[in-house]
Amino acid sequence: MDESDATPTVGERACFEAGVKFGTLYHQFAGTPVSPDNARSLERAIEESIENQPHCVGVTVDILEDRLDAAIDHGYTELTGEFMEVEIVVDYEGTEVVTSMAMEDGYPLMRVEEVRRGGD
Amino acid sequence: MDESDATPTVGERACFEAGVKFGTLYHQFAGTPVSPDNARSLERAIEESIENQPHCVGVTVDILEDRLDAAIDHGYTELTGEFMEVEIVVDYEGTEVVTSMAMEDGYPLMRVEEVRRGGD
Amino acid sequence: MDESDATPTVGERACFEAGVKFGTLYHQFAGTPVSPDNARSLERAIEESIENQPHCVGVTVDILEDRLDAAIDHGYTELTGEFMEVEIVVDYEGTEVVTSMAMEDGYPLMRVEEVRRGGD
Amino acid sequence: MDESDATPTVGERACFEAGVKFGTLYHQFAGTPVSPDNARSLERAIEESIENQPHCVGVTVDILEDRLDAAIDHGYTELTGEFMEVEIVVDYEGTEVVTSMAMEDGYPLMRVEEVRRGGD
Numbered sequence: 171m172d173e174s175d176a177t178p179t180v181g182e183r184a185c186f187e188a189g190v191k192f193g194t195l196y197h198q199f200a201g202t203p204v205s206p207d208n209a210r211s212l213e214r215a216i217e218e219s220i221e222n223q224p225h226c227v228g229v230t231v232d233i234l235e236d237r238l239d240a241a242i243d244h245g246y247t248e249l250t251g252e253f254m255e256v257e258i259v260v261d262y263e264g265t266e267v268v269t270s271m272a273m274e275d276g277y278p279l280m281r282v283e284e285v286r287r288g289g290d
Numbered sequence: 291m292d293e294s295d296a297t298p299t300v301g302e303r304a305c306f307e308a309g310v311k312f313g314t315l316y317h318q319f320a321g322t323p324v325s326p327d328n329a330r331s332l333e334r335a336i337e338e339s340i341e342n343q344p345h346c347v348g349v350t351v352d353i354l355e356d357r358l359d360a361a362i363d364h365g366y367t368e369l370t371g372e373f374m375e376v377e378i379v380v381d382y383e384g385t386e387v388v389t390s391m392a393m394e395d396g397y398p399l400m401r402v403e404e405v406r407r408g409g410d
Numbered sequence: 411m412d413e414s415d416a417t418p419t420v421g422e423r424a425c426f427e428a429g430v431k432f433g434t435l436y437h438q439f440a441g442t443p444v445s446p447d448n449a450r451s452l453e454r455a456i457e458e459s460i461e462n463q464p465h466c467v468g469v470t471v472d473i474l475e476d477r478l479d480a481a482i483d484h485g486y487t488e489l490t491g492e493f494m495e496v497e498i499v500v501d502y503e504g505t506e507v508v509t510s511m512a513m514e515d516g517y518p519l520m521r522v523e524e525v526r527r528g529g530d
Numbered sequence: 531m532d533e534s535d536a537t538p539t540v541g542e543r544a545c546f547e548a549g550v551k552f553g554t555l556y557h558q559f560a561g562t563p564v565s566p567d568n569a570r571s572l573e574r575a576i577e578e579s580i581e582n583q584p585h586c587v588g589v590t591v592d593i594l595e596d597r598l599d600a601a602i603d604h605g606y607t608e609l610t611g612e613f614m615e616v617e618i619v620v621d622y623e624g625t626e627v628v629t630s631m632a633m634e635d636g637y638p639l640m641r642v643e644e645v646r647r648g649g650d
Contacts, residue, residue: 194323211331211335306428406416447582
């Protein structure tokens with residue numbers, strides 16, 4: 171690969187698409203009132219709404235009830251990264267990108283796990 | 291009632307609480323990717339999340355699939371007031387407030403329908 | 411006032427409008443990346459955006475830099491109620507409602523302070 | 531580059547980071563009440579809030595007043611992609627990614643413009 175070529179590769183475009191989905195998911199739903207009572211319906215709604223976006227193959231959201239229980243004083247709290255783990259898979263022109271979010275060092279870290287490159 | 295008394299009544303506090311729920315519902319979820327495929331799970335998640343809030347008795351969200359169908363060109367659109375009708379009922383110290391949102395003159399109008407005053 | 415009359419009063423409608431503004435403000439901007447570097451521009455943008463809404467006379471947002479400083483580990487945090495104090499004034503058909511939000515018992519409490527009723 | 535290697539490259543991680551910023555920007559601020567009166571303060575607040583995020587070198591937001599004027603019937607509207615053009619530059623481990631959003635075919639298209647690869 172010529173390092174002077176600034177044209178994005180398919181893998182780079184695929185990772186950009188995955189990043190857009192993560193930013194969307196987090197900032198659309200952060201702040202939503204959440205308790206153990208509505209965790210299941212919220213997980214499902216987040217997954218299905220993000221799966222509408224282009225190139226999105228699958229979204230898995232796990233709202234962590236033990237952390238919710240520990241944080242709730244007044245019946246509910248607001249959804250933030252500390253209360254959920256997420257995996258998003260994107261397929262862009264045959265390249266599949268697996269990305270995830272989980273807490274690391276007190277911060278909800280979003281990362282690219284794998285780039286399964288299309289075989290041409 | 292003495293018009294010079296600036297202390298809010300129970301009915302006024304109840305209506306303030308109902309207004310907070312409406313602003314929350316609208317601005318938490320406006321912008322969510324939505325299509326007929328995820329309309330049901332999104333309705334349910336909106337209802338259950340807002341019902342967490344204090345004094346909230348019930349929330350009914352109806353995402354209007356015919357308007358979604360008419361608006362969608364690229365597989366999905368973003369949720370706005372034009373695609374949903376909402377009713378929220380709040381009970382504050384025995385006074386029940388019924389509020390609604392529907393399109394009126396091209397604008398999603400939120401209004402107080404009824405204030406069922408507690409009988410003391 | 412006949413307690414059996416469920417028609418909302420002007421004061422009740424005014425308080426509903428004020429509540430809508432508060433829910434809007436909180437859930438539109440909760441989650442925004444914030445640090446002392448952008449606190450001023452964010453305060454201004456929140457105030458001016460909510461002042462667009464009908465019947466809104468004035469909005470004052472104070473992002474609390476000492477609480478930001480205490481909370482920030484990684485350069486910034488996400489805006490929540492614990493980092494701001496807000497006052498919103500609404501005028502609806504000559505009745506002015508003063509509302510506020512501040513932390514109380516670990517929770518961002520929104521309340522109606524005064525209802526200055528129109529004089530007829 | 532071995533196509534069977536699923537480890538993300540620096541360029542791919544850089545593009546993921548840029549995508550996260552775009553999704554954040556769009557879904558944090560979509561729905562904000564906007565008119566020509568608050569367009570300037572909102573542009574500034576969006577830019578400065580996103581610039582807090584890791585690896586973000588610069589953000590430029592241009593809210594398009596002519597499109598606002600054409601869309602506004604009731605004094606203001608809600609911010610969506612049709613009313614703004616955005617450029618975000620990310621630097622991740624020496625690789626600089628330039629990304630943009632503008633309307634294309636009725637849809638706010640986010641894209642990677644350039645990946646300026648670090649020279650080693």
